[in-house]
Amino acid sequence: MITVKHLSKVFDDKEKPFMVLRDVNCEIKRGEVISIIGPSGTGKSTFLRCLNRLETPSGGEIIVDGVNILDKNTDISAVRRKMGMVFQNFNLFNHLSVLENVTTGPVKLLGMSRAEAEKQALELLKMVGLAEKAGAMPSELSGGQKQRVAIARCLSMKPEIILFDEPTSALDPTMVGEVLSVIRQLARQGMTMAIVTHEMKFAKDVSTRIFFMTDGVIYEEGTPEVIFNKPSKVATTAFINKIRGIDFTLTSRDCDFPGMDSAIEAFCSKYAIAEDVSEKIKNIVRQMIAEIIPMNGRVVINVDYSEKKDRIYISFFCENCREAILSDDRVATIFDARIRPLCMTVHDDPDGSNRLVRLKIGC
Amino acid sequence: MRKITILLISILVMVSCSANTGRNGSHEVTKPEDLEGCTAGCIAGSLVDLNFEELCPGAIKQVYNNSVDLLTALDNGRVQFTVEDTILVLGIDPNLHPIEPLCRVPDIDGDIAAAFRKSDAALCARFNEFLAGIKADGTYGAMRDRWISDKYTVSEMPEIETFTEGQPLVVGTMVQIPCFFIKNGEWVGFEAELMKRFAAYLHRPLEVEAYDFSALMASLKTGVINVWCSFITVNEERSKEVLFSDPYYFSPVMVFRKATASQAADIPFYKKVSNSFNNNILVEDRWKMLLDGLWETIVISFFSLLFGSLLGALICLLRMSGNRFLSNFAKVYVEILRGVPMLVLLMVMFYLVLSSTGLSGRWVAVISFAINFSAYACEIFRTGIGAIDKGQTEAGLAMGFTRVGTFFNFIVPQALKNILPVFKNEAVSLIKGTSIVGYVAIQDLTKTSDMIRARTFDPFFPLIIISIIYFFLAWLFGKALDRISKKIA
Numbered sequence: 001m002i003t004v005k006h007l008s009k010v011f012d013d014k015e016k017p018f019m020v021l022r023d024v025n026c027e028i029k030r031g032e033v034i035s036i037i038g039p040s041g042t043g044k045s046t047f048l049r050c051l052n053r054l055e056t057p058s059g060g061e062i063i064v065d066g067v068n069i070l071d072k073n074t075d076i077s078a079v080r081r082k083m084g085m086v087f088q089n090f091n092l093f094n095h096l097s098v099l100e101n102v103t104t105g106p107v108k109l110l111g112m113s114r115a116e117a118e119k120q121a122l123e124l125l126k127m128v129g130l131a132e133k134a135g136a137m138p139s140e141l142s143g144g145q146k147q148r149v150a151i152a153r154c155l156s157m158k159p160e161i162i163l164f165d166e167p168t169s170a171l172d173p174t175m176v177g178e179v180l181s182v183i184r185q186l187a188r189q190g191m192t193m194a195i196v197t198h199e200m201k202f203a204k205d206v207s208t209r210i211f212f213m214t215d216g217v218i219y220e221e222g223t224p225e226v227i228f229n230k231p232s233k234v235a236t237t238a239f240i241n242k243i244r245g246i247d248f249t250l251t252s253r254d255c256d257f258p259g260m261d262s263a264i265e266a267f268c269s270k271y272a273i274a275e276d277v278s279e280k281i282k283n284i285v286r287q288m289i290a291e292i293i294p295m296n297g298r299v300v301i302n303v304d305y306s307e308k309k310d311r312i313y314i315s316f317f318c319e320n321c322r323e324a325i326l327s328d329d330r331v332a333t334i335f336d337a338r339i340r341p342l343c344m345t346v347h348d349d350p351d352g353s354n355r356l357v358r359l360k361i362g363c
Numbered sequence: 364m365r366k367i368t369i370l371l372i373s374i375l376v377m378v379s380c381s382a383n384t385g386r387n388g389s390h391e392v393t394k395p396e397d398l399e400g401c402t403a404g405c406i407a408g409s410l411v412d413l414n415f416e417e418l419c420p421g422a423i424k425q426v427y428n429n430s431v432d433l434l435t436a437l438d439n440g441r442v443q444f445t446v447e448d449t450i451l452v453l454g455i456d457p458n459l460h461p462i463e464p465l466c467r468v469p470d471i472d473g474d475i476a477a478a479f480r481k482s483d484a485a486l487c488a489r490f491n492e493f494l495a496g497i498k499a500d501g502t503y504g505a506m507r508d509r510w511i512s513d514k515y516t517v518s519e520m521p522e523i524e525t526f527t528e529g530q531p532l533v534v535g536t537m538v539q540i541p542c543f544f545i546k547n548g549e550w551v552g553f554e555a556e557l558m559k560r561f562a563a564y565l566h567r568p569l570e571v572e573a574y575d576f577s578a579l580m581a582s583l584k585t586g587v588i589n590v591w592c593s594f595i596t597v598n599e600e601r602s603k604e605v606l607f608s609d610p611y612y613f614s615p616v617m618v619f620r621k622a623t624a625s626q627a628a629d630i631p632f633y634k635k636v637s638n639s640f641n642n643n644i645l646v647e648d649r650w651k652m653l654l655d656g657l658w659e660t661i662v663i664s665f666f667s668l669l670f671g672s673l674l675g676a677l678i679c680l681l682r683m684s685g686n687r688f689l690s691n692f693a694k695v696y697v698e699i700l701r702g703v704p705m706l707v708l709l710m711v712m713f714y715l716v717l718s719s720t721g722l723s724g725r726w727v728a729v730i731s732f733a734i735n736f737s738a739y740a741c742e743i744f745r746t747g748i749g750a751i752d753k754g755q756t757e758a759g760l761a762m763g764f765t766r767v768g769t770f771f772n773f774i775v776p777q778a779l780k781n782i783l784p785v786f787k788n789e790a791v792s793l794i795k796g797t798s799i800v801g802y803v804a805i806q807d808l809t810k811t812s813d814m815i816r817a818r819t820f821d822p823f824f825p826l827i828i829i830s831i832i833y834f835f836l837a838w839l840f841g842k843a844l845d846r847i848s849k850k851i852a
Contacts, residue, residue: 054757081763091754095777105762108772157762 007060022216035203038213084154092138124152144175245304398422404442408577435822454540461622474610510553535588538817572804639824656811667732675740700738747782
């Protein structure tokens with residue numbers, strides 16, 4: 001149904017173009033439920049948004065039912081009618097009631113009569129469990145309810161495929177379940193879906209296939225069985241082992257240290273990591289930013305916790321800074337004196353990408 | 364509402380009454396030099412204004428736009444003396460505003476003549492021919508007797524033939540008793556009759572446009588008017604710029620002072636108000652003039668708002684378009700227009716940019732106000748639209764709406780809610796802002812009140828009336844917009 005070939009996407013940041021997608025190839029068949037997983041900032045959402053051209057790809061091909069949608073002459077609105085999308089932030093139309101949110105599309109785009117559209121809308125709302133909220137305004141709903149209305153709105157257009165862009169990321173943990181169960185129900189009914197998600201258990205249960213994305217490519221794909229239990233590649237294994245993590249993106253040394261500290265503390269307390277380890281993490285992150293990393297571009301810091309092995313991994317990613325650091329003796333001295341003693345192992349980048357270093361700390 | 368109105372009137376009247384105390388230059392004045400150290404008022408652009416330092420060395424000059432404002436300044440003591448043409452005080456009712464002449468200013472007074480463009484010598488020659496004619500057949504003498512006398516009177520205009528076909532003769536003047544003023548909705552006065560007869564002599568229709576004195580030179584030179592006839596004294600400086608006809612009058616310039624008090628003080632307050640109302644609104648159907656002025660204000664406001672909003676939407680579109688060139692153009696457009704004072708823009712449009720198009724003042728004003736308003740409207744629209752979450756657009760697009768469809772179905776209804784309150788403010792300030800169109804001879808509400816003031820020499824009452832009318836206009840408009848926004852919400 002959808003074939004993607006050599007898809008690439010560069011964000012035109014004024015000073016430094018940033019390549020989010022490098023070379024994405026895949027095929028999605030009718031009836032499949034695909035979950036797209038991977039670390040943050042690796043282009044999962046961008047990839048999904050390219051599929052209905054909310055982002056314009058920089059190169060490659062996307063063919064939907066035999067039509068290349070990157071062709072300028074393609075009627076993209078017509079293609080989008082077949083592809084529903086559910087957003088992280090719900091994006092219900094705030095000025096319309098729940099019912100109107102679900103009827104506007106069919107009436108204005110599918111030529112349905114108002115009565116017919118309302119009948120269908122009530123059925124869909126009933127399906128997502130919100131029939132009694134038909135007259136409410138979006139502002140009166142909880143996050144979980146909003147997302148379920150968004151799914152109903154999406155279904156009202158009778159799409160052939162639905163793209164879910166992190167549908168539960170903006171929800172309170174208590175509301176995640178209600179949304180996931182609606183998606184599960186759709187999966188049972190045989191709806192074709194592509195879901196970007198961080199809910200690993202859900203992805204494992206519901207999907208027919210998993211795409212593991214990292215660094216702008218689909219690094220590994222396979223059935224949930226394969227990806228979660230016996231992944232064949234290093235990075236996939238690492239990701240599956242340490243799926244719990246937080247990360248920070250910095251562009252200068254003047255960053256929000258108190259904010260980072262409290263995020264790290266919250267993260268540690270969530271997984272019952274000892275306080276001295278948490279102090280150690282904060283210490284390392286601060287020193288790396290202050291002394292080691294040259295701030296000449298975007299820097300991503302990733303703190304991951306692997307429950308299986310009871311280890312913390314801190315990874316530093318930066319663009320074009322490996323050379324500068326490796327050739328600077330002073331930096332190496334500081335690193336050896338202050339950082340290295342705090343770590344179990346220091347793992348220089350194995351994959352040749354722009355990861356600078358990975359530090360392992362025992363708990 | 365009624366209470367508020369009454370409160371408003373009484374506050375304004377009280378303010379106007381309390382201003383009536385002041386100083387008086389009580390020493391003897393026999394020559395202009397005696398004004399040294401005193402405050403003296405004159406009319407902007409008059410020869411007294413231009414040569415004040417030589418005429419009255421050491422005196423402090425205050426400049427006013429017309430003889431009513433000058434008289435008011437004398438009345439409430441802002442100036443101790445006025446220096447002006449004697450003819451300018453002829454229409455003043457000595458019972459209401461007693462003034463006394465003190466001495467002549469010999470270096471300055473002189474012949475009064477009409478002014479023409481240098482390139483328009485033929486018309487000037489016709490005027491001289493015409494003037495010689497009426498002087499010879501006694502018409503001129505009758506006119507002088509009719510309009511210019513020592514006593515405070517206002518005469519009737521005689522029947523004069525009028526023409527409706529052909530190129531109109533456009534006369535620029537300043538509203539001033541007894542030269543050019545309005546009675547029963549008609550232009551009357553000494554110069555009014557002169558010009559009416561001249562137009563009849565030429566077999567052309569007559570058009571009269573009323574400006575401030577200081578704006579008349581520019582209007583003549585840019586060709587907005589054909590004849591400048593507002594009791595101008597011939598002098599060398601002016602002769603370099605314009606072509607003067609033969610003189611039709613000789614007027615001495617004199618120094619005036621407020622005469623000792625009248626009996627006006629013991630009239631009760633309500634009587635004063637009702638007298639003023641009668642004088643300024645009812646007599647000679649002056650309310651009809653006000654209504655016409657109000658209509659003009661409404662027309663200009665309405666079309667300026669309409670075109671301004673449309674243009675603003677267009678500029679907003681350019682500003683938000685992806686095209687760098689268009690968006691920068693819109694940005695510069697907005698920046699420039701927000702930096703230019705409205706009056707300056709109006710003048711530039713009237714005298715320079717649109718002067719050759721022959722567009723009437725009303726439409727020049729509409730265009731100028733629309734352009735000015737569009738800059739503000741653009742910013743209002745832009746911020747209103749910008750405040751809408753990008754996700755709303757994405758949701759619309761993802762459903763399969765086109766960009767335009769998304770914009771009108773989902774963005775506009777939400778943006779309007781943000782836009783309308785700010786838009787209302789800006790629109791009301793536009794309505795009030797139209798009060799400056801009198802500068803380009805449009806008889807809007809403010810200008811008609813000025814004309815009534817020039818006629819009745821009542822400095823405040825017409826102003827109070829029009830401020831109340833403006834208030835209601837703005838208030839009604841605001842209510843209407845509130846209604847619309849409630850409907851949308």
